[in-house]
Amino acid sequence: MPFSLPSMEDNQRVPMEKTVKIIRKSVHNWLQNYQYFSITSALLALPFSVSILLSQAIVLSSPALVPTIYNRLSVMFLAAGFPPNSEFFTILNLKLSQTISSSIFTLPFTLSFFLIAKASVIQALNHQKPSFQPSFSSVFSIFNPLLVTYTCNSFVIISANATAFCLLFLAFNFLEGFGFSSSSPSSFLLFSAAGAVLYSIILANALIVCNLALVLSGVERSGGFLAILKSCIMLRGRASTALSLAVPANLALAGIEALFQYRIVRAFHVGETSMFWMAMEGMLIAYLYSIFIVLDTIMSCNFFKSCKASPCIEQEGSRYAYRIEIAEQEKGDYVSLKVSQEQ
Structure with missing residues (x-):
């Protein structure tokens, strides 16, 4: 019987087929429990959605918080030896300042309403009955x-950012030592774009690991760094599927944020609509944001179930089977994680 290796198109088609299958199953779960997900879970996430949408408007118009964080990060970048006139680090510094400021504003809502909404979705999907509504x-x-x-x-996430900055520090100082920043501005611009791609890849992989760890801790009722370690193992060979699931959800959320900026923030500064209708439209946009948070959690739960259902990993033409064994000492002094592979 002739043997043929899978082509590159086949390798790219398999993660896409899994992604489409998980999205279709997530929509089916949403329609099965439409009342619960659209009323209970979405309303639980509504305060968080309102806070994150308002935080961006407040952060952009804040005269003190963002400039303070921006100046602190600029001093840190300069002390680390990053190029002071690089547009890449200026944009990165600005986005980091806005993200940190928004995270500080939304932290109480994240630790309460956001996690409770995720817990309601995970608990509903953790049972075999399609009409189960948890208390x-x-x-x-x-x-x-x-x-x-x-x-x-x-x-x-902090460690991932620190790792990315360390790599960028080494790379740009290496280029600075060879005079790329002054003698070849085009090459330096190319390396800046490559640095942006590297930073995005590191941060994206850290985010999908953390997202899967949240679902795993809710299903198995065990949180902490052990859940993160187990999610890293489960993502071996499935990172492309996880990324393809995260991209459309994050694009949808970013689109809703842009819609809020255009319809509410711009209208508020222009004053072309009344405050009542502006508040009603803002609540509708925030509710739509909550709906997509619930849908993203449903997709994460279905992705976790697909990882649990198929413990075999196909990677680079080989097939591996893994088993996770957690052995805890009676006194609770340590936890041993064993991963066995069979080819």
């Missing part, structure tokens, strides 16, 4: 693992 006691029973995992996720 508030069952939802709050998995809140603590989600809170612990989210706290650990924050350290992972």
Whole structure:
């Protein structure tokens, strides 16, 4: 029997087919429990959606918070040896300042309403009955693992940013030593674009690991860094599928944020509509934002189920089977994680 290796088109088609299948299943789950997801879960996420939409408007018009963080980061970048006249680091510094400011503003809503909304979706999809609607006691029973995992996720995101900055520091100082910044501006601009791509890849992979760790901690009721480690193992060979699921959800959320800026923030500064109708339209946009947060959580849960259903990983033409064994000492001094592979 002749043997043929899979082509590149086949390797690209498999993650796309899995992505489409998970999206279709997520929409089906949404329609099955439409009343619960559109009323209970979406309304639980509504305060967080309002806070994150308002935070961007407040941050952009804030005369103190963003400039303060921007100046602190500029001093840190200059002390680390980054090029002071680079447009790449100017844009990166500005976006980081806005993100940090918005995160500070929305932190109380993130640690309460956002996690409770995610817990309600995870608890609803963690049962075989399609019409299951969890009670508030069952939802709050998995809140603590989600809170612990989210706290650990924050350290992972900070570590990912620190790793990216360290690599960029080494790369740009290497280029500075060879005179690329002064003698060849076009080459320096090309390396700046490559640095932006590298930073995006590192941050995107950290975000999908943290997102899967939240779902895993809610399903298994165990949070912390162990959930993050297990999510890293589960993502082996499936990173492209996870990224293809995260891209449309984040694009939709970014589009809703842009819609809020155009319809509400611009109208507020221009004063062309009344405050009542502006508030009603703003609440509608925030509710739409909550709907997509719920849909993103449903897709994450279905992606987690697909990882659990197929423990075999196909990567680079080989097939591996892994098994995770967690052995904890009786006194609780340490936790041992064993991963066995068979080819």
